[in-house]
Amino acid sequence: MQDRDQRIIVNGIGLNVQDSRRDSKAIVFFHFSGANRVMWKRVVPAFENTYRVVLLDLRGHGKSDRSRDGYAIDDMARDVAGVIEHLQLGRVHVVGSSLGAEVGLSLAANYAEKVISLVCEGAPCSEYGPYSAWQGSEEAFEAHVAEQLTKMRSTPETVFSSIDALVDARRGILQTYGWWNEDVEAMVRYGVRSTSHGMYVESFGRQALAQYMEALFHKRFEEDYRRVTCPLLLALGEDDLEDPDERAAIEGLCGLAEQGRIVEVEGWLHPYGWLLNPKPMCDVILQFLAI
Numbered sequence: 001m002q003d004r005d006q007r008i009i010v011n012g013i014g015l016n017v018q019d020s021r022r023d024s025k026a027i028v029f030f031h032f033s034g035a036n037r038v039m040w041k042r043v044v045p046a047f048e049n050t051y052r053v054v055l056l057d058l059r060g061h062g063k064s065d066r067s068r069d070g071y072a073i074d075d076m077a078r079d080v081a082g083v084i085e086h087l088q089l090g091r092v093h094v095v096g097s098s099l100g101a102e103v104g105l106s107l108a109a110n111y112a113e114k115v116i117s118l119v120c121e122g123a124p125c126s127e128y129g130p131y132s133a134w135q136g137s138e139e140a141f142e143a144h145v146a147e148q149l150t151k152m153r154s155t156p157e158t159v160f161s162s163i164d165a166l167v168d169a170r171r172g173i174l175q176t177y178g179w180w181n182e183d184v185e186a187m188v189r190y191g192v193r194s195t196s197h198g199m200y201v202e203s204f205g206r207q208a209l210a211q212y213m214e215a216l217f218h219k220r221f222e223e224d225y226r227r228v229t230c231p232l233l234l235a236l237g238e239d240d241l242e243d244p245d246e247r248a249a250i251e252g253l254c255g256l257a258e259q260g261r262i263v264e265v266e267g268w269l270h271p272y273g274w275l276l277n278p279k280p281m282c283d284v285i286l287q288f289l290a291i
Contacts, residue, residue, distance in 0.1 A: 005063075010082030011070070016063035017083055018055040025116070026052040027093040027289075030080065030100025032122075032271040033212065034204045036062030038187040039097075039274055046282040051093065056083060058103065060208040062191050071208050072215035073099075077106035084114050091116045095285060098122040098271045099212070102219075108232070109224035116230060119285050122270050123234040123250045123262070124221045131222045131253050133245040145217045152210040159199040163192050166200050179272040187275065225256040232260040233288045235281060237268035263288075 004021060007014045018037055027047055029040050037055035047053055057064035058076050070076070080103060084092060093116050096104030101120035108115040126132040128141045136144075160166040170188045174180045191203040234254055241247040241264065254260040265273075265280050273281060 008083050008086050010079050010086065011075075013059060013065040013067050013070070013079070015059065015065070015079060015083060016057045017087075019087060020048055020053045022048070022052040024050065024052050025091075025093065026054050026084075026087075026089040027095065028054045028056070028080070028084070028089075030056075030058065030094065030096035030103050031061065032098035032100055033209070034061070034191075034202065035097075035187060035271075036191045036203065038062070038190040039183075041183055041186070041275075043274055043278045043282060046278075046286065052089070054083075054087065054089070054092070056080065057203075058099070061204050063203075066193070066203070066205065066208065069211060071211040073102045073212075073219060074106050074110065074215075076103045077110060080107060081111045081114060084111075090114075093117050093119075093289060095119045096121065097274060102216070102221075105221065105224050105228065108230055109227040112227070112229055117232070117289065118228065118230055119233045119235055119288060121235045121274075121281060122240070123236055123253065124224075125246065125249050125253060126219065126221045127217050129220055129222070131220075131249045133243060133249050135245065145214075148217075149210055149214055152206055152213065155206055157201055157206055159195065159201055161199060163189060163200050166192055166202065170202075174272075177272075179269070179276065181276060183275045184272065222253060222256055225253045225260070228257045228260070230259065231288070231291070232257045233285070234260065234262045235268075235284055236262065236264055237270050237273070238264050238266060240264075240270060 005018050008017050031039050036057045040055050059079055060066045094104040101122050102124045104118050105124050108118045128134050167188050192200050193203050254262050
């Protein structure tokens, strides 16, 4: 896939988009939280000969603009709906990972006319309610939310004196999980932003994360699942369904969709499998798209 980056203005912000411009049906990929379009480097070859591949940096990620607000899932779905409209893609296939899966689900629910099919790697699941794994009271849940948001908002942004220093810090964390290679490093480097004081930070900052998480805590995904009419695949690792409460929530949510199904991908590591060994997931998606 040749780089054809462009800046598309939607909802008052600039989004960085890479478009193969192939004359065929489009497939759009949405990255996970804190990632960016570079994460799909090893994925694109499996799709580029058949589909028009479109990658983008969601609001506040990668080279897209950082805004003061607009980090709720539905806001980001509205952004990507604008990109689809701008590129005149018509109806598209969507693949999303984690945050990207949540954005894809919102897109399919609220802009059904734009989505042919949806793959959610990491099934979006409510944090509270009948379709969640939370076992405590609503009062306890709200206390938990308040504590988490206070911690996020009071923790200062981590700044680094150089890009290499930031990359080294991320390497130190991710290597402990075995989640590091040259593609992960490329993704991290691409997402670095410089500050007005000559320092460096990760693109998706803490305040943006806190906004996203506040909306996520109170998002009831069952409302979206009920409105998804296109074929929907919830693709998970084998370990993702070990907890019986989580399994019950995900299976219940999937059952609300008109054409939903679940597949467990052997050996899958969420979400870094896309950068470490994407072939098993790519094979599952290609089989799903061929139906």
